Amino acid sequence: MTVLWQPFARPRRSVIPGLGLTLGVTLLYMALVVLIPLAALVARPWELGVAGFLDQVTQPRVLAALRLSFGAAFLGACINAVFGLALAWTLVRYDFPLKRLVDAVVDLPFALPTAVAGIALTSLYAPNGWIGQILAPLGVKVAFTPLGVIVALTFIGLPFVVRTVQPVLEDLDKELEEAAASLGATRAETFLRVILPTILPALLTGFALAFARAVGEYGSVIFIAGNMPMVSEIAPLLIVIRLEQFDYAGAAAIGVTMLLASFVLLLVINLLQRWTRRWAGL
Template identity: 60%
Template sequence: MKRRPVLPGLKLTLGFTLFYMALIVALPVAALVFKAASLGPAEYWQIVSSPRAVASYRVTVLSALGATAVNLVFGLALAWVLTRYRFPGRRLLDAIVDLPFALPTAVAGIALTALFAPSGWFGAPLAALGIKVAYTPLGIMVAMTFTSLPFIVRTVQPVLEDLDPALEEAAISLGASDGAIFARVILPLLTPAILAGLSLSFARSLGEFGAIIFIAGNQPMSTEITALLAFIRLEEYDYQAAAAIASVLLIAAFVMLAVTNLMQARALRYTLRG
């Protein structure tokens, strides 16, 4: 008996999907590209290569890389704990992981600033150690880490839950140590999911705005992120300059996602071949 599809046919569903993607995603991106393209090559390069813009790229990218590295370690550990262990408060901890998704980023920025300010709960003891977080690049990294952590956890967690325990049992029966089991059995299977989580976490960090502007200090050449610089150009009614600066982030995001997808495909082929 032929199974009746729940949704309408391919033509209708595909047409609706393409229309929705064009309206919500492609149209705004195209508007940004066309606005930036209205500049001549020399003028475009002058805007995107100005010392202030280059400094904002450096602050944004380095902070995003640092936040992604931190999330890789703690996100993987958190996903492992939530998947492999049962303890009181586990469901609450699992729900808290999604808090950055539900919390307005401006609220997160205000809360982080209050915590890490020199007089805050975390900032005061850190200041006594000579570590300043608020209004420094370190504060930017903290804000990025907070908002992008769920991407690592939520991409790795389902894969961990679906891993066949027989693989680990077989490795144990062959005398493999815990470290060898993780490195040679579990990690290769997690690699595609980890790469996906890293790309999403890094992309979210690149585009984060609300949580950063309160804790960063927003000092040009020091703690000013690229998204803020584009916003400043908008406030100055310099729409072409804002589009040009934003296009740099757009290009960086596309390149990063393309490289990550290529790495995922290679990792998946390696895993299937193994």
């Protein structure tokens, strides 16, 4: 059938809004929710000047709090990367009693208020708690120490790793594992050369989400940490203390430092994700 050219025909309009409208709404939303608040945060501490800013963020108490927040968040994310992967693997590959209950419990840190989580962890790991009284004779003290901070951050970060890796494991073709086994690969070789390259980008994503969530965690940490300056005081608590002292510029200076450090670390993780995707051929 011959279609006549119609130079003045109006193009068909799509049901979905066009690029101009969607892009404008997206940029406006991002500006109001993300960019403007971040710009205000970055601009506030510079009223102190460069010397004042550096003086605020290089105080021993601030450096100790930043070191604990980022160090504990990194260790918690590493622990979750290992055990979160094991838990996701168990939920996907095996059937066992109360499997659905375990699968639902994984999401509990999402729904549980952070203050409630902190109180529960403190009651468990305190010297007179159910777990703390077992660890105390062994010389292990969890509550009111940096170890307690790591425990709390591991607790709140676990679902991010499990829920990120679990769908990838469910979509993983088991025929690839069977083919590797038929070619003589051991279980370890099959995991390292077939499974791990496929799930590594998702695992890094879960690690990044758990780390980002843990760095700014406040409610579940302040109860179990003990909040001793230079020992178990986290950076978010120090920001709250500065705000209570009406030192808004000092609080913003600590916040900007955390923002920059988090941005650099997340950028490195994103670069690793891109590299692993290329390496795995995804």
